[in-house]
Amino acid sequence: MPLWGLRMLSKAASFWDSFAEKKKLFNFFHRPFIPMIEYVPILVYFVIASALSLVLLVLPFLFGSRKGDPEKVSPYECGFDPFDDARSRFDIQFYLVAILFIIFDLEVTFLFPWALVLKKVGFFGFWSMMVFLFILTVGFVYEWRKGALDWG
Structure with missing residues (x-):
């Protein structure tokens, strides 16, 4: 200046x-x-x-x-006339995937601030996050083994 x-x-x-x-x-x-x-x-x-x-x-x-x-009030389905009622049920798997997404998305929201202050939180902060990640990993493995992620 x-x-x-x-x-x-x-x-x-x-x-x-x-x-x-x-x-x-x-x-x-x-x-x-x-x-x-x-x-x-x-x-x-x-x-x-x-x-x-x-x-x-x-x-x-x-x-x-x-x-x-x-024509304006009819449901649109790829240019064809709709085959079935638009209010049909859908599988509970979609809810399960949404819940799993929310859980792991929240995990990332905890990881970003933790990564920024990792040097300040020291040993205790590091191992508390490792315990948190371990608990989430155990939950993920449980869901996987129960077949919650299988679409077959």
Whole structure:
């Protein structure tokens, strides 16, 4: 940064300090007082976004066609007429795979922060994560041996 830039910064900082002392803009936590007028742009943004959303939700009801077309309301199945009812049952295996995915996805969310602070947590942190991973591995092997992952 050029020398004139440092001078400008120091002048601005000293001006702010003197201004804040005169106007008593600091509270007991030594944070500057922020007037509520600075939050007006955020309020305007939320009002405009809400109004636009409401307008975009209401316009199709006002100007859209009211005619029902059997082709539009029929379920789409690769360009063919549907073979069966769309509300058919499906296998519980899908739920099992979803639960296993959630469990191992949560494992990864614990692993990333642990990897970042591994040097700070030391010996105890390392072995506590190893116990955690061992428990998850035992659960995974149990699910595998019970056949929960077999699709046959």
